[in-house]
Amino acid sequence: MKLICLIAGFGAAVLAMPGVVAQEDTRPVVRPTHTYSIVARDKTTGALGVAVQSHWFSVGARVAWAEAGVGAVATQSFTEVTYGPLGLDLMRAGKTAPEALRSLLQSDEGVAVRQVGMVDADGGVAAHTGARAIVEHCHHTGDGYSLQANLMLKDTVCDAMVRAYEGTEGDLAEKLMRALEAAQAEGGDIRGKQSAALIVVEGDKGTAPWNQRSFDLRVDDHAAPVREMRRLLTVARGYKLMNKGDDLWTEGKVEEALKAYEAAEALMPDNHEAIFWHATTLAAGGYVEQALPLYARAYAMWPDWRKVVPRLVQSELLPDDPALIEKIVGAR
Numbered sequence: 001m002k003l004i005c006l007i008a009g010f011g012a013a014v015l016a017m018p019g020v021v022a023q024e025d026t027r028p029v030v031r032p033t034h035t036y037s038i039v040a041r042d043k044t045t046g047a048l049g050v051a052v053q054s055h056w057f058s059v060g061a062r063v064a065w066a067e068a069g070v071g072a073v074a075t076q077s078f079t080e081v082t083y084g085p086l087g088l089d090l091m092r093a094g095k096t097a098p099e100a101l102r103s104l105l106q107s108d109e110g111v112a113v114r115q116v117g118m119v120d121a122d123g124g125v126a127a128h129t130g131a132r133a134i135v136e137h138c139h140h141t142g143d144g145y146s147l148q149a150n151l152m153l154k155d156t157v158c159d160a161m162v163r164a165y166e167g168t169e170g171d172l173a174e175k176l177m178r179a180l181e182a183a184q185a186e187g188g189d190i191r192g193k194q195s196a197a198l199i200v201v202e203g204d205k206g207t208a209p210w211n212q213r214s215f216d217l218r219v220d221d222h223a224a225p226v227r228e229m230r231r232l233l234t235v236a237r238g239y240k241l242m243n244k245g246d247d248l249w250t251e252g253k254v255e256e257a258l259k260a261y262e263a264a265e266a267l268m269p270d271n272h273e274a275i276f277w278h279a280t281t282l283a284a285g286g287y288v289e290q291a292l293p294l295y296a297r298a299y300a301m302w303p304d305w306r307k308v309v310p311r312l313v314q315s316e317l318l319p320d321d322p323a324l325i326e327k328i329v330g331a332r
Contacts (some may be wrong), residue, residue, distance in 0.1 A: 003283030021241065033062055034151035034191070036183045037074035038161060039119045041144040042172040046203020047214065048119060051176035053196040053229075055189045058220040068212040069121050069205025071097060077133050077150050080108060089119045101126040116147035121205065136190075139277060142166065147179060154324035155168025160186040165190045173215045175201045177233055184226045195226035198233065214240075238267035242274055249281055257281075272301035276308075283328060284318055295331040 025136040035054030043049070050064045050072040065084030066072040071091040075083035083104055089099035097118040100117055105111050115137065119125045123144040129137055137150035139159035147161045164182030168175045176198055184193070200215040201207075217232045219225040245260035261278040268274055279294035298305045306329050312318040313325065 010214075032056070033059055033076050034080040035059060035063060035076045035189060036147070036149035036152065036161070036180075037063060037076060037117060038070040038075050038145060038147040038156055038165065038176055038179045039066075039117045039125070040146075040165070040172060040176060040177075041072075041119050041121070041123045042203070043123065043144055045172070046121065047172045047200055048121065049172045049176050049215075050205065051180050051196075051198040052076070053180050053184065053188065053193065053226055055191035055194045057195055058218070058282065059195040060199075060218045062219070064197045064199050066199045066201045066213075067092065067205055068207040069193065071100075071118060071120040072149065072199070072201070074117045074146075074232050075114070076148065077130065077137075078110065078113040080110060080114055083114070083116050087116075087118055091118075096120050096124045096126075098120070098124060098126040101128060115148050115150050117141075117148045119144065119146060121203065133243040149183065151190055152183075153190040157183050157186045157188065169199075173198065173233060176200070177230060180226050193223065193225050195220050195222065198227045198229055234267055235271075238264045238274065241267070242277070245278070247282070249285070252293040254285070270301070272298045272305070275301070276305050280312065280317060283324075288324065288327070289294070292328070292331045295328055299331065 033054055035052055037052035039050045048066050048071060050066050052059050052063045053073055062079050062081050063074050063076050067088045067089055070088055073084045073087040075081060079259050086104060090103060091097065097120040101116060103119050108114060109187050112132040114128060114130045115133050117127045119138065125141045125146040127141050127146040127148055129139050129148065134151045136152040136155040139148035140158045140162055142162065142204045145165060147158055150156045160182040161179040164178040165175050168178040189332040196219045198215055198217045199213060201212045202214060215236055217229060217236060219228045222228045241260045241264035245257045248257035248260055264274050276298040279291040279298060282291035309329050310325055313320050
């Protein structure tokens, strides 16, 4: 007996009966990534982003797509992943979000079970919810954003996301995060919670690929993915402040650099590495006395940092001064 399980249409499983050989269906497997999501463009910076949560493993790998200066896509419900890369291809070639979505829908035999949101680099938005999307479902397009949801506990999820997104001050990542939090607070996915993702890319189409993503966060499997995403977003902001401090220090803007380092540590008070490298930057720049209390804090949290200090001499991250190294290692 041949067993074939294919998720297609509404995900029916085909099981060959005894004595009957099932014919293999060559259509691609369609995964039911039911979820809530938002795509958006920041009017001030041109940044583009997408955020999503689902009771499905690693939702970010399939639903969320974004490219600097091009657009962002969320493709969900009975997900056809190609809406992501093909949607970006079309927008990169000059199509607006509505034109790109319309083109993809016209060639999709499973349009009735799709749900898609798109935003382009000019803030144009488009959304589609198929006639057979599982209720509760909704989508809403606003000024530079589209949000969409299906298989929700309540029919008020989209309204809650709209209020949160439009009512939030801050950068695009914060607005996207608030929209996810509002959806979850409203009940979210009727099946529960499992994974989430948040991507923000730069607005400049010419941005080098390795510098495109301001935020690229994934929670693949967690009991409270939106809450964990909030934690990761805070940590990501902390590391961005550390990098900003390094840049300011290199430019000779010492006071501004110190403020950036301190802001990073305020966001991540338990991150001993941030404290250690802050201290090392100070010590390397001749601010040894200011560095020693920071070293002591880092050692208290992670004693092996004392072993790292002498190793930094060979890499020229600290001066080749045995007395100085002994003083730093002995900080209490």
